Structures are given as C-alpha cells and as structure tokens.
Amino acid sequence: MEGIYERFPSAAMGRDMHVWRYGWWGAPVLVFPSAAGFAHEWQKEGMIDHLAPLLRAGKIKLYCPESNVAEAFTREGSGAEKIAKHVRYERFILETMVPFIRKDCNLSTARIGTVGCSLGGLYAALFALKHPEVFDYALCMSGRYEISQFLGGHQSPDVYFNSPLAFVPNLSGEALERTRRTHLTMVCGTGQWEEGCIEETIALCDQLRAKGIPHDRDIWGAESKHHWSWWKKQTTAHLTRAYGR
Numbered sequence: 001m002e003g004i005y006e007r008f009p010s011a012a013m014g015r016d017m018h019v020w021r022y023g024w025w026g027a028p029v030l031v032f033p034s035a036a037g038f039a040h041e042w043q044k045e046g047m048i049d050h051l052a053p054l055l056r057a058g059k060i061k062l063y064c065p066e067s068n069v070a071e072a073f074t075r076e077g078s079g080a081e082k083i084a085k086h087v088r089y090e091r092f093i094l095e096t097m098v099p100f101i102r103k104d105c106n107l108s109t110a111r112i113g114t115v116g117c118s119l120g121g122l123y124a125a126l127f128a129l130k131h132p133e134v135f136d137y138a139l140c141m142s143g144r145y146e147i148s149q150f151l152g153g154h155q156s157p158d159v160y161f162n163s164p165l166a167f168v169p170n171l172s173g174e175a176l177e178r179t180r181r182t183h184l185t186m187v188c189g190t191g192q193w194e195e196g197c198i199e200e201t202i203a204l205c206d207q208l209r210a211k212g213i214p215h216d217r218d219i220w221g222a223e224s225k226h227h228w229s230w231w232k233k234q235t236t237a238h239l240t241r242a243y244g245r
Helices: 052-056 069-074 079-104 119-130 164-170 173-179 197-211 228-243
Strands: 004-010 015-022 027-032 060-065 112-117 135-141 184-188 215-219
Touching: 004 079, 015 079, 027 079, 027 119, 027 228, 052 060, 052 228, 060 079, 069 079, 069 119, 079 119, 112 119, 112 228, 119 135, 119 164, 119 184, 135 228, 164 197, 184 197, 184 228, 197 215
Parallel strands: 027 060, 027 112, 112 135, 135 184, 184 215
Antiparallel strands: 004 015, 015 060
C-alpha cells in the first residue's frame, strides 16, 4: 500500500525527522518503530499490507515517525546522555507530531492511538500513561517497561518518569485519575526471544490492574515469538478490535 513520505524539521532533535503516513481517513494512530528506529520499518516488514483493509476502509490513519531509540537505549553511552536524548524525542512527538496529526485530521482536539512492538511497545505505553489527554489507546507488544537496565543503572527523575514499572506503582490522586482516561492493550508471547518481555509485561499488567487503569492483558502461547510474523497477527487482531467497527 502506498504511503506519503515527509521530513519534519524538529527544534527538539536539532535535525529533520523522517515520517511516513498511510490512509486517507479514520482514527489517527501513531506508530513507534522497534530498536531499528526507521520510519519505513512497518512498510518494510509488511505491517502496512496486513493493515490495508483497515486503511482502505477509512478506519485508521497511520503516522510512522523515525525514533532515536538506538541512541537513547541500545548504543554505548552514559546513562545521563542517553535519557536526555529520549527526552528530546518526547518533545519532538508532543511539539511536532501531535500538532501535525491533529491538523491532518482537521480536529484540534483529536486524541491519538499509539502502537509499537519490542522497544516500540515501551514508547506506546509511555505516551499513553504520561499524556492520556492526548493518547487514548496504546497497543504494546513484546515491550520492556523498566528502562534503567538500558542506562547502565543510571538514576534520575527523567529515568523514573520514563520507566512504567517505576512510576505506575506510585500513581495516586489527580495523576492517577488522569491516567485512567487512557486504555492499554498489553500483548506478549511466551516463546522464543520473549525473555524479559513476558516478565515485564505481566508485571506492568499487575500494576495497571492494582491501580484501576483500563487495560487488556493478552498473553500468547509458546509458539508466539519475538518476531514480526507474530506482531503482524497481534497488530491486526487488536487494531481491528479497537478500530474496525
């Protein structure tokens, strides 16, 4: 399925950012790439073709920006430098992508869905939990939800507030009521290469349940691997459930 490619200048990132978008009408869904970080990843991996029925039917529009996930989490570097890069990316999403999506949808108050697999699942969860007035749904597949392991054990307020397994257990009062405005769908297989992901998915689901934050827990069997072939099935099933009516 054909998409539209654009480059957006970002003051937060200090460079142009690559973005692909797909669909002509429907609910806006922001797609976070996996550890590769490429804007064209979902097209390359066949996700767009799998979702073509929803896109052609005008049920969803997909917005696929690149991310700096490698610089923030998987490459060498000090923990302080890496989390600072993640914070800059959060600003890019809020200051550039959200206004663009709302303008493209011709709705200044549009709430946006998020979706991601692997480390993209972390991003989807974070934006829904931290900014529920903007993001009303998150589909999080095979994610990791405790980030200090990627930062050499570095601790700071920014690390805390970007690690769901750290801050969700402590939500209370108005902050908790805000977060209850969103909905997370937490998905993970129990097969090959899901080590760490399955444990953290279950742990975050337990915390969401304890806090009364709307969510679904969907644990797949031992045949379900940390792989695109399974994420395609999971994405199609859950986005059809969320937006296909």
